[in-house]
Amino acid sequence: MVRQMADGQADQGLRRMSPRNAGARRSPMAAPAAAAPAQATQRRTMQGDDLLRLVWIADPQISPDGSRVAFTRVAVDPATDGYRTSLWLVETTRDAPRTARALTFGAGDSQPRWSPDGARLAFVRSSAPKEPGQLFVLPMTGGDAMPVCDLAKGVSEPAWSPDGTRIAFLSGTQPTDDPKQEKPKNEPARVVTQPVFRENGEGFKDFEHLPQVWVVAAAGGTPRRLTRGPYAVHDARWSRDGRSILFLCDRRPEPWFGRDESVIYAVSPDLAEPTDGPRLETVVHIEGYLGAFTEHADGRIAAIGYPTPEPARTYYLPRLLLTDGPWPRTTARDLSAGCQDDIGGAISSDQHPPRGGGRTPLAFRDDGQAVRVALSRHGAAMLASFEAAGGAATMLTPADRDLIAGTASADGRRWALTLGSPTRPGDLYLFDAGDGSLRPLHAPNEALFAEVALGEVEMFWTPSFDGQRVQGWLVTPPDFDPQQRYPMVLEIHGGPHTAYGWGFFHEFHTLAAAGYVVLYTNPRGSTSYGSDFANVIQYRYPGDDAKDLMAVVDEILKRGFVDQGRLGVTGGSGGGLLTNWLITQTDRFAAAVTQRCVADWASMYYSTDFAMFTPFWFRKPPFEDPAEYQDLSPVALASRITTPLMVIHSEEDWRTPIAQGEAMFRALKQQHKPVVMVRFPGESHELSRSGAPSRRVQNQKHIRTWFDRWLMGKPAPEYDAG
Template identity: 35%
Template sequence: MAKKRLMKLEDLLAFKLIGRIAISPDGTRVAFELKRADAAENKNFTQLMLADTRSGEVRPLTEAGEHNDLRPKWSRNGKFIAFLSTREKKTSALYVLPLDGGEPHRITDLDGDVHDFDISPDGRRIVYTYQPITERQKLERDGKSEDVQKQATYKHITRLTHKLDGAGFWNGHRTHVWIVSVAGGKPKQLSRGDYDDSEPRFSPDGRRVSYVSNRTDDPDRMFDQADVYVVPATGGPARRVTQAPGSCEGHSWSPDGKTIAFVGSVHKPGDWWKHDAHVHLVPSAGGKPRELARDVDADHLNVTIGDLAGSMFEALPPIFSRDGRTVYFLASRRGATELCARSLSARRTRVAVGGKVNVYAAQRAANADVFALAIGTATNPGDIYIFDAAQDAPPRRLTNVNKWLERVELVEPEEFELSSGGVKLQCWVLKPPGFRANRKYPAIVEIHGGPQAQYGYSMFHEMQWLAARGYVVAYTNPRGSAGYGNAFRKCIVGDWGNLDYKDVRKLGDWVFSRRWVDKTRVGVTGGSYGGFMTNWIIGHESRYRAAVTQRSVVNMETMFGSSDFGHVIVSEIGGPPWKGRDKMLRQSPIKYVEKMRTPLLIIHSEQDLRCPINEAEQLFVSLKYLGREVEYVAFEGESHGLSRGGRPQNRLERLRRICGWFDRYMK
């Protein structure tokens, strides 16, 4: 057997990543998104592929190109697949691909973006959500940038929620539900009003269309509210189904059309942080939702993070069995995201597909209880598996899209447990390939973002590469993380830097006490909330030799007014400023900047709207003014999600900078 090689930096661009999946009605084929990085074009593109569940053969479903093909869905008769694509003028439009031959044909215009859609049970109509673009966007779309420069260019902002990281500023047009024939033609608008609508879905009989919308008196202020609405597929007044305050996403119909399931919680406006997102059921005729699986004290969606995973934080619609008696859903707990099953007549939930896995996509075949799953692990970003719910057997692996990994010496994380303040912390450590206990290694403590997320059985190229470079890498899920119950998650709300810091410090103590770690060469890094904690650590202790803070929170007061989510997380950061200035300052790393003496690299993205770049600039200018060792790298044109979805060359450069900083001080 040939000797395996070490993970390389450039391997980051070799990964092919499976995203959303769609299994054919008879369960014999699976269409799926496959994302790739194009190093030459310095862009990421997504193509649709088709896998045969019997032979395992995988072939392209759509042609690769400088565009993205997304969200494949099968017609109920299996004769065509509909999908979204940016192949024409980079506008997201709806296409239909006949499977008996022929090219995809577009059925929506290019004067707006289609976000989501569904196909009617008879295969004749498609319902979709659509947001028009502005006249300026049309000029830019058509390459007429000179015409734009001749006009006054400005943004007139009237809404509290007026921007979103990764999407930019709101263009002034709402997203509504439309319906059109599969053959194309003139569409009909089904929803209206000064609201945004999402998740259009046909009822099983095709006569009704459901969608999710926040139609409260002030949706921007009451951001955590949403309901399911139902409208006749022929048009008419909408009817509110979920008759209780709370959140709602990822909804689905039962086979008999009598029940709608969704992921969310019942709560008063502003109380979102008190509740995990759980599966609920509500009569489709309307009523108060009831919680289905209270015994699963975890988020019923995927919150397991990685730098390669495809669908984190997107609520998978609950999946009814073919007979409608069982509901399947995802649950993230103790580092894993599992597929759970709850019989409507049972009092307990069982794990259908579990273990040290990250299930991030799932769909049942329309005519059988056969599932297609996208499953990743700590050493594989994800492949498609077939799971037959009627058989007492584990899922069968169908694809191997990153076969080249078989030639790479990957490190399996070692799991261990620490006690901190009366709670048990789940922790992991990656040791360098060829590890020897009688040697001394440099080490890095990694801290995840969120904070309501979890490390676990999801692959990180970053950590594997750092281990291959000779670093010990340790990480944990401190209090405030998801995956360990609602009390564990919400105990740091309005109190960042207390219990969570004690937990991360406990992990640091463990690292510094290992006989195979060089205590003079230990670093710390993290992004977003992990960047906050990195800043907090070096403002409260000086034992780390170097630190890298990424897309971080520095000042809670400025976060409130400048972040796209500032008003959303106001309770989490101790605000608003005019009521909680002292509390916000106490939780702000900038308060402790004079105590920061650890050499620090600041990495941020210029287009980050979640943790705006002024956070990085405040920290850099303060430390530079104080004469500290600090450098600052700002990535142009990137958003908060640089590490996972940024341009390929920027993602590589980010890792070069991180490793280069640690090498400078720790090697």
């Protein structure tokens, strides 16, 4: 059950809302309420290994006529301790059963894409977890999927030509690649010339095999490469007239230390030889970044992006941009001017699909006079509509949900959307923009959630230390009794420019099931509250965001059901930074778990997989002003720490490299303070979201056991020093 406090009541402080209260809203698509305490005894509580039973809906693709939805079904594969991805189909007609059926039975099928007539489905198939995916086409009238091409580095992002005769895709394959060539037993030395040479989740960057645009006949044949050069291409798709393939890339020779930038280019699909620039046409270029885009039949382009003017900001609010006419020779205007929502914005969750992905919802209305797009506002992700003539956005889906991915039918009326909530990880819905109806199509986890009693989730607003309103959520144990006193865990999101909200967190529910009240909130720096709220922490991170966190903790303590002597804190990435920082500022937490943290900003500057520190995060580099970095580095204040600390870090984390966690561990060990480090081999920064299933379960177990040790008084001999 989800309860929330209406905005008009926010300044009255924190108080518990019941579903009967006038301030509580129920969405017509609300998930089934959790059982009341009397019923909770009839159902078990959620456990860490329930993650192994979860099924995720990824990359929903609605057919051109809107009658069917193909999607990637993601499930845990116990045999490989990985994930199986297969293609499934569900009908959208009202009299169709709410059951999905399998289209393919491979373990690595993904990226379904409908042909313009809806008769075929292109997709990418990988025969083994480490093997590159290849392009296949499946006839929807029956028969086996047919291979289209086989390239050494595989393919991604297939896109049909408007006439259905050709397919464009991306591949990093080079003509000299020999797929049969064996790898040397010992890798040779790497010569590094770029300042960023590793990428989280990918390892060392292969600058010789960056993705480029290719095209091949849909019936099969020899594929042709259309672009080349020392830059990566993204999001290739055909122009509406079929004469060009549009794509995104940043072709600057030295992009590392500057602002974000990308351009929409066009290339002819008929080139005999690949081009590195002379035969590319600029479609949309702004002084800034462009992301997801779509083209109307009249040649206008709608895109999500943001200009990057002076002065530098840590966060540029994503905008909905619309060109004033057919490309080329067109300019883009901000269709979302005056709107402080994050266009294309997403909400954090540890249960978004770990494989398969999905597209940010973006499409024109059929008449071209409106653009529908995802946005985030106050911890929710929604589908909204912007009129081309201007004006405020119209929200199309409920404001208490997490819109994960979606696509529109050819006429822009019907949408296949995956929507999550605090009590469900993500179900498939059909949204009809004509009548505004939202109808469930497929809920793959119904059986699991029928077994489980979840704790109640409450949304609230409260004033912070200086009166700034801050939004938060509270999860209570399934058998919660407000007359009892519970330990509480504060969860802190990373980013810092992201947001908690109306998404599902398995970790939060397993902690609540173990008897903890779980608090999560969006302090200053979070997204979905406008540009000023996000940017106020520039050059002060950590700073007032940490004060927001403690102010919300204090408000919850006023309710009387939390034991102030049994407070825990945890967070990952930027949340790990703030966890580290808080325990240098206060001894009020009886235990802390810092995950994939930042401890030393100077070290982070020199080793992370991005280089945009100055002038965005810091005014100068650390070799010019080391004090600026040290003043905001928790490890420099490690002598203040008295809170028992668990450090969790992945050994192949290139976003916040493991030396960050090692610094906290070593600093506390040298002082003989209670600290333990948990290291995950073979995992990246994404451990808790898409790591190996068994390790994700282990990760949650370590977090819970550490808090049990210090907040519940349960023995944990595995953490005792030898």
